[in-house]
Amino acid sequence: MAIKEHVQQAINDQIQAEFESAYLYLAMAAQFDQKGLKGFAGWLRIQWQEETVHAMKFYDFLLSRDGTVELQTLKQPEVSFDTPLEAFQEVLAHEQYITGRINDLYDLAVAERDYPLQTLLHWFIDEQLEEEETARQIIDDLRLAGDANLFVLDRELSNRQPEPEA
Template identity: 40%
Template sequence: MISKELQKALIEQLNKEYHSAYLYLGMSAYCSKEGFNGSSSWFLIQYQEEIAHGMKLFKYLEDQDVELKLPSIEGVKVEYNSLLDVFKKALAHEQKMSKNLNILSDIAMREKDHATYNLLQWYVTEQVEEEATLKEIIDHIKLVGDNGYGLYTIDKELSTRVFSDPTTK
């Protein structure tokens, strides 16, 4: 059985997963408005991934008979300074999520809740991939700077991303 402290923290994490989805939806809107349709599509897929992450955690909490009281999802801004800025903000967000998941993992281990710890390790591993992908995109954008053709090429490449539910891997 999951302790009350860990239940509360997991419900907060569930809220953070859905807030992440909302954040990526806002980033998609910004990119679309700026004409970066490939990046907009990339962020829409990121939105779908975050929804899948949330559903994985939601199902786990249901399976553990946790009483779910869902808090409101915090609003997000949809204004950024540039394509580089939006991807840097996405990376900073993922780094914050990684920190949150590490704290949750520490709580699960302290409480010897091996089932929850095991679940959280899936998320921790997923975060490594999320951060690496964003760092690579940021590096590419930095390489081309303000070069329109370079940004166009990166945007075009980002449009090839296809949603693959990470929770089924």
Template identity: 45%
Template sequence: MISEKMAQAINTQINREFYSAFLYLAMASDAMNKGFKGAAKWLRIQFNEEQEHALKFAKYLEDQGAKVELAAIAAPKTEWKDLLDMFQDTLAHEKKVTAWINELNTLAIAEKDYATQNMLVWFINEQIEEEGNDQDIIWMLEMSAGSKGALFMADRTLGKREG
């Protein structure tokens, strides 16, 4: 049985994952408004992934006999200077998410909650991938700085993401 403290921490993370989804949807809208259809597609796929993460946490709580408690989700920022600024924000945000996942794991270890530790391994690995993908995109955008043709190609590359 999961402790109340662990369940509450996971509930907090569920709401953070939904905020992450809102953030990526806001980014997708801004990218589309700036004419970057490829980036918008990439960000919408990310929006869907973040919702899946929230649902994965919720199902875990339910499977553990704990109640899922949802809270209001704050409105995210809605405009960025350019794609580089946007993806720098995605990396900064994913680093926060990594820290939150690590805090959950630290709590699970302290509580000797082996089931939660096991479940969190998937999220720890996911965060390694998320940060790596964001860093790769930032490098691509930095290399395209000052070249509209290179930025166009970067946007096309982002649009090839499958989800």
């Protein structure tokens, strides 16, 4: 079944949103690196990679439907945090925003009876649940650790490994 024009547009918009997520996390990674928190920086670099993988899932999906990929302008990330806690509150808020977008896309896929898109989005719905949970966990850890133990958490986050690509 050929993909409908406005469904294609919505997917292209989501490709942009995923690349903008990647861009945001990369900007945050640089700031952490500057502050000497290499573990947080490394964690966010992996997050940057993951977001590009998300973008490419939609990209490949469009191509597999004989659709047209139209890459759009990425806005400059606005990163303004003073503490790691503030940074991860931003991460959580951003992931909640993305979850809202994925839900809207799912509503569209249901309304348009686009079953392949629904199947793809099941993966993203699970992924968003995980992303929000992880951000919330780090926020909790930051609150418990306090400033004195920040370096312990930084070390712990440096253990994150990139996920093998699905």
